[in-house]
Amino acid sequence: MSTPQNLPTHLQHYIGGEFVESVGGETFDVLEPTNNRNYCTAAAGQSADIDAAVAAATEAFRTGPWPRMKPRERATVLNRVADAVVAQKDRLAEMETFDTGLPITQAKGQAERAAENFRFFADLIVAQSDDTYKVPGSQLNYVNRKPIGVAGLITPWNTPFMLESWKLAPALASGCTVVLKPAEFTPLSASLWAQIFEDAGLPKGVFNLVNGIGEQAGDALVKHPGVPLISFTGESSTGQTIFRNCAEGLKGMSMELGGKSPAIIFEDADLDAAIDSTLFGVFSLNGERCTAGSRILVQRGIYEEFCTRYAARAKTIVVGDPQDPETQVGALVHPEHFDKVASYVEIGKQEGRLLAGGGRPEELPEGNYIAPTVFADVAPDARIFQEEIFGPVVAITPFDTWDEALELANNTRYGLAAYLWTNNLAGAHNFAQNIDAGMVWLNSHNVRDLRTPFGGVKASGLGHEGGYRSIDFYTDQQAVHISLGPVHTPKFGSDDAALVDG
Numbered sequence: 001m002s003t004p005q006n007l008p009t010h011l012q013h014y015i016g017g018e019f020v021e022s023v024g025g026e027t028f029d030v031l032e033p034t035n036n037r038n039y040c041t042a043a044a045g046q047s048a049d050i051d052a053a054v055a056a057a058t059e060a061f062r063t064g065p066w067p068r069m070k071p072r073e074r075a076t077v078l079n080r081v082a083d084a085v086v087a088q089k090d091r092l093a094e095m096e097t098f099d100t101g102l103p104i105t106q107a108k109g110q111a112e113r114a115a116e117n118f119r120f121f122a123d124l125i126v127a128q129s130d131d132t133y134k135v136p137g138s139q140l141n142y143v144n145r146k147p148i149g150v151a152g153l154i155t156p157w158n159t160p161f162m163l164e165s166w167k168l169a170p171a172l173a174s175g176c177t178v179v180l181k182p183a184e185f186t187p188l189s190a191s192l193w194a195q196i197f198e199d200a201g202l203p204k205g206v207f208n209l210v211n212g213i214g215e216q217a218g219d220a221l222v223k224h225p226g227v228p229l230i231s232f233t234g235e236s237s238t239g240q241t242i243f244r245n246c247a248e249g250l251k252g253m254s255m256e257l258g259g260k261s262p263a264i265i266f267e268d269a270d271l272d273a274a275i276d277s278t279l280f281g282v283f284s285l286n287g288e289r290c291t292a293g294s295r296i297l298v299q300r301g302i303y304e305e306f307c308t309r310y311a312a313r314a315k316t317i318v319v320g321d322p323q324d325p326e327t328q329v330g331a332l333v334h335p336e337h338f339d340k341v342a343s344y345v346e347i348g349k350q351e352g353r354l355l356a357g358g359g360r361p362e363e364l365p366e367g368n369y370i371a372p373t374v375f376a377d378v379a380p381d382a383r384i385f386q387e388e389i390f391g392p393v394v395a396i397t398p399f400d401t402w403d404e405a406l407e408l409a410n411n412t413r414y415g416l417a418a419y420l421w422t423n424n425l426a427g428a429h430n431f432a433q434n435i436d437a438g439m440v441w442l443n444s445h446n447v448r449d450l451r452t453p454f455g456g457v458k459a460s461g462l463g464h465e466g467g468y469r470s471i472d473f474y475t476d477q478q479a480v481h482i483s484l485g486p487v488h489t490p491k492f493g494s495d496d497a498a499l500v501d502g
Contacts, residue, residue, distance in 0.1 A: 011042040016056035017204030023048040033101030033331035045212030050220040053208040057177040060205030067175040075122035080200035082118040099188035101331030114165035121173040147175030157183035170470035259416030263293035269421035287392035311355035338368035341391030351382040416456035
């Protein structure tokens, strides 16, 4: 893979409107996924760096103009941010592809979505109205929204720029100031935010970025007493640690965690559409997506046909250089993650019937490449059925009845997304409402409506974001009560008490 022009060789923190090194000078290496060579270093944030970032964000919140701006004024800045993202989407996509190993065509789509996130929340805060309740002739009650303060944002390495925008946009729209800790595997595109915000007119100190390892910078951010909110996207085990640490400070939390989402294909489904969708749903973004439909449940009458056609298509998926527009599956993000996914492929060979893939493509001897891998006849207690792999690996399992399909669908600790394919509309609605999943798509792949809640149940998350739910998370809702007439309060004590005491 060719190296993008003007690629930085070192990434700094951005604190209080200035690029700075770590207080102690610590750094870490960043690897290129196609060959695992170190292409740059990044400042490795420690507690002292988080302290500095929180101090800058706190000062901007307490004394700066951002929380006090009218919604239209903040929206104007957010729309400038969106314009800046679109203006450099090709450069952004090139950097994202280089840093993550995602195919370039899919990285370009992420830039567009990042811009849309800012436009959406810019529109939302201008259109937002708060509740008012009137008791005629007696009382008027209304809700006053106030930004909570400094929001700690911890983002993952899959589609990093877009997922950073998903947190930054509503936090800033609400009037909060932020400290962003991007994933250590993929800090490159996050480095663009500082200039984007500066050019858009965001006041200094409102946006702060601290690079670093999760156990160091991330842990310090979660535990910091000056950060009342933590929004985290990542794996469930890390979410449990953050949950425990947030509890100590009674912090607000929003966590979107892992998934092992089912795609259920019934006999009456449009099989061509279902195959297209389930291939895209697990192999796009290199399979490194929380909502991947990585368990495919297929009704017995069409099971063998589905497996044969699905595997044949999977074998033709183009694996290769992420910068090649023809590539459909690129390199996994990091050798550590490659080893994890490769280990699951070997486990799968003992737990299912291998129909496609099964390891590294022969023509790609270096880098983090794994061929799209398909296992059939996977038992419900198999590890590749139960555990999140987060790579281009899918498990296919047969079922006979709708009741059995529902039992299989719910038979994991996760509950993020689910996908149903059937022409039985009434059955689909009833089935969907009984699935343990925060989001369900009927006869569709993962097409997001930003107005709807995004989040999971069980081990897949805590809380929801999206639309007004995001604004709710970043704001306090204060009830204000005003009397409109005489106040009838029970009288305690006597008006003459003061005279008696005298």
